[in-house]
Amino acid sequence: MKDMRNPYMPGRGDSCGCQGIRPEQAGSKNPAGRRAGENCPCTDRMGREMRMPNRMEHRLPMQGCQENMRLVPENRMSERRLQSVQNQQCNKSRYIADVYELGFVMVETALYLDTHPDDGEALAFYADMKHQYAEAVRLYNENVGPLSFYHVTNENYWNWVATPMPWEMEG
Amino acid sequence: MWNYEKRLQFPIHIKNPNPALAAMIISQYGGPDGESSASMRYLSQRYSMPYREVSGLLTDIATEELSHLEMVSVMVHQLTRNLSVDQIKGTPFEAYYVDHTTGIWPQAAGGIPFNACEFQSKGDAITDLVEDLAAEQKARSTYDNLIRLTDDADVLEPLRFLRQREIVHFQRFGEALSLVQQRLDFNNFYAFNPEFDKKCK
Numbered sequence: 001m002k003d004m005r006n007p008y009m010p011g012r013g014d015s016c017g018c019q020g021i022r023p024e025q026a027g028s029k030n031p032a033g034r035r036a037g038e039n040c041p042c043t044d045r046m047g048r049e050m051r052m053p054n055r056m057e058h059r060l061p062m063q064g065c066q067e068n069m070r071l072v073p074e075n076r077m078s079e080r081r082l083q084s085v086q087n088q089q090c091n092k093s094r095y096i097a098d099v100y101e102l103g104f105v106m107v108e109t110a111l112y113l114d115t116h117p118d119d120g121e122a123l124a125f126y127a128d129m130k131h132q133y134a135e136a137v138r139l140y141n142e143n144v145g146p147l148s149f150y151h152v153t154n155e156n157y158w159n160w161v162a163t164p165m166p167w168e169m170e171g
Numbered sequence: 172m173w174n175y176e177k178r179l180q181f182p183i184h185i186k187n188p189n190p191a192l193a194a195m196i197i198s199q200y201g202g203p204d205g206e207s208s209a210s211m212r213y214l215s216q217r218y219s220m221p222y223r224e225v226s227g228l229l230t231d232i233a234t235e236e237l238s239h240l241e242m243v244s245v246m247v248h249q250l251t252r253n254l255s256v257d258q259i260k261g262t263p264f265e266a267y268y269v270d271h272t273t274g275i276w277p278q279a280a281g282g283i284p285f286n287a288c289e290f291q292s293k294g295d296a297i298t299d300l301v302e303d304l305a306a307e308q309k310a311r312s313t314y315d316n317l318i319r320l321t322d323d324a325d326v327l328e329p330l331r332f333l334r335q336r337e338i339v340h341f342q343r344f345g346e347a348l349s350l351v352q353q354r355l356d357f358n359n360f361y362a363f364n365p366e367f368d369k370k371c372k
Contacts (some may be wrong), residue, residue, distance in 0.1 A: 096178075099178065100178070100180075100181070100182065103176075103178075103180075104180065104181075107180075107231075107235060108339070110231055111228065111231055111232065111235075111339070111340075111343050112343075114224055114227045114228040114231055114343070114347075115224060115228060115343055115346035115347055115350065116346070117224060145177070146177065147176050147177055147178065148174055148175065148176055148177065149175075150174070160177075163177070165177070166177060166178050166179045166241075166245070167179075167183070167244075167245040167248055167249065169184060169185075169249060169252070
């Protein structure tokens with residue numbers, strides 16, 4: 001978790017407060033993080049504001065974790081086991097990141113739809129994201145821990161109070 | 172009703188404690204333009220709104236503000252971890268520490284406790300939405316001020332995220348205001364208060 005960088009690209013509306021922040025700009029005193037005159041990436045080529053949240057823009061890069069891990073083609077059991085554990089850790093980070101990213105896209109889309117309830121494109125986007133979000137939540141609940149107390153699955157112990165609280169750093 | 176999702180809206184992992192900075196950031200928890208104020212404002216205003224798009228929007232933004240007040244509290248908590256008394260003495264955090272140790276309590280950076288005088292729920296659709304537009308800009312300005320106070324990337328990332336959210340909310344409230352005005356008499360939208368003067372509708 002601590003290796004996550006902020007790629008949360010912006011926003012809509014202008015003076016959108018779009019940060020267009022790249023990691024090397026972190027620490028810049030200018031809240032907008034851009035030099036004067038630099039184009040706000042919220043607007044597309046034709047200068048229209050981007051209205052829809054774009055999933056790929058919000059992807060949190062998982063550092064130290066390859067996206068496409070393959071099994072080591074060795075016959076030694078210990079190496080396979082190590083690779084399997086590493087896969088699990090890598091997958092766990094990915095499940096966490098997916099819930100954060102897709103959850104954010106859901107919130108953003110819901111707010112947009114509140115004031116544009118008949119926007120067909122947005123409705124189709126929402127329907128698509130809903131499935132991906134539900135899948136991400138399922139994988140998180142199964143592999144990381146319960147996200148809500150409606151979906152606690154451990155039958156021997158009330159896991160809800162066993163997993164770390166979101167503000168803890170020791171975990 | 173509300174459910175709790177056991178995660179933050181945006182990850183926060185602040186490695187370096189900084190009680191002086193915590194004493195400033197706490198303003199976005201319990202201050203006049205902070206997330207508690209925003210959430211209570213929108214939750215209070217939504218009941219009398221005459222249009223479901225607007226009461227829906229107020230509910231959803233208020234819920235997101237609850238997740239933001241959680242984030243600000245987490246930032247203050249992480250900035251005040253493992254402190255020795257010497258790290259507290261002589262900093263702006265000292266007075267807060269006397270009353271709260273390193274517990275979290277909603278107050279402004281200047282010390283004023285969170286209170287309902289910091290927001291209004293006027294029961295008039297246009298008035299309330301204009302109040303909400305102003306609230307989002309006040310919050311954005313406060314985040315601007317906080318961002319200027321630090322160079323710590325771990326702190327800047329969540330602050331910038333929160334600042335960006337304020338601007339998006341401002342956009343949404345603008346759309347809601349426009350929607351309300353279009354449903355009233357476009358030439359005279361002050362003719363009556365749609366939340367109260369039912370006979371005039």
